[in-house]
Amino acid sequence: MTQRxxxxxxxxxxxxxxxxxxxxxxxxxxxxxxxLTSGWISECEAxxxxxxxxxxxxxxxxxxxxxxxxxxxxxxxxxxxYGLHHxxxxxxxxxxxxxxxxxxxxxxVDGIEFMHERRGFPKPKTPLAAGPGTVCQAxxxxxxxDRTDLTGNRIWIEDRGVVVxxxxxxxxxxxGVDYAGDDARxxxxxxxxxxx
DNA sequence: ATGTCGATTTGCT
DNA sequence: GCAAATCGACATA
Numbered sequence: 001m002t003q004r005x006x007x008x009x010x011x012x013x014x015x016x017x018x019x020x021x022x023x024x025x026x027x028x029x030x031x032x033x034x035x036l037t038s039g040w041i042s043e044c045e046a047x048x049x050x051x052x053x054x055x056x057x058x059x060x061x062x063x064x065x066x067x068x069x070x071x072x073x074x075x076x077x078x079x080x081x082y083g084l085h086h087x088x089x090x091x092x093x094x095x096x097x098x099x100x101x102x103x104x105x106x107x108x109v110d111g112i113e114f115m116h117e118r119r120g121f122p123k124p125k126t127p128l129a130a131g132p133g134t135v136c137q138a139x140x141x142x143x144x145x146d147r148t149d150l151t152g153n154r155i156w157i158e159d160r161g162v163v164v165x166x167x168x169x170x171x172x173x174x175x176g177v178d179y180a181g182d183d184a185r186x187x188x189x190x191x192x193x194x195x196x
Numbered sequence: 197a198t199g200t201c202g203a204t205t206t207g208c209t
Numbered sequence: 210g211c212a213a214a215t216c217g218a219c220a221t222a
Contacts, residue, residue, distance in 0.1 A: 083215030
């Protein structure tokens with residue numbers, strides 16, 4: 001059996017946009033106490049280093065918050081948005097290059113009941129983990145998880161051998177980055193649409 | 197020190 | 210469709 005948990009080499013092995021494409025169909029897992037929750041990554045967006053106006057690290061911006069993005073690939077970048085929503089990113093690439101991938105949606109797999117609990121038992125029609133804020137809420141990820149090593153035993157990503165063909169992956173511009181000028185139109189968002 | 201606004205979600209009109 | 214919720218990061222001074 002090959003090692004399923006993605007290792008540090010993987011996180012540094014390819015361009016951030018290619019990496020975002022390849023994270024579709026991988027399983028993101030969190031462990032909190034004896035509760036394990038997980039889901040297939042079904043939607044994510046690449047934020048490409050210092051040249052990407054949509055990125056927090058655009059133009060080399062380096063602050064206490066963005067410092068995480070400059071870490072070596074394979075750590076989590078988690079920040080607070082609108083004062084109440086946590087955003088979970090996967091840092092990729094070599095140390096010093098601030099590439100990151102925002103996890104926007106998952107298809108829930110393990111611990112679904114516990115994820116419902118974390119979400120406050122939303123109405124049946126409400127998506128459980130569709131949208132970056134709800135993903136973090138369902139998986140129990142908060143700003144305390146910023147800089148968590150993704151090769152550790154708190155948060156990690158597994159390759160379970162699921163192969164998502166290009167025909168099932170929609171590529172679109174990113175959401176909510178209108179401030180980024182021309183870069184707002186870059187095709188850096190990947191959405192898994194099974195059965196397409 | 198102060199003001200603006202965000203890689204959003206939810207519920208109400 | 211619209212606005213409230215809610216706060217820290219960042220820019221400006």
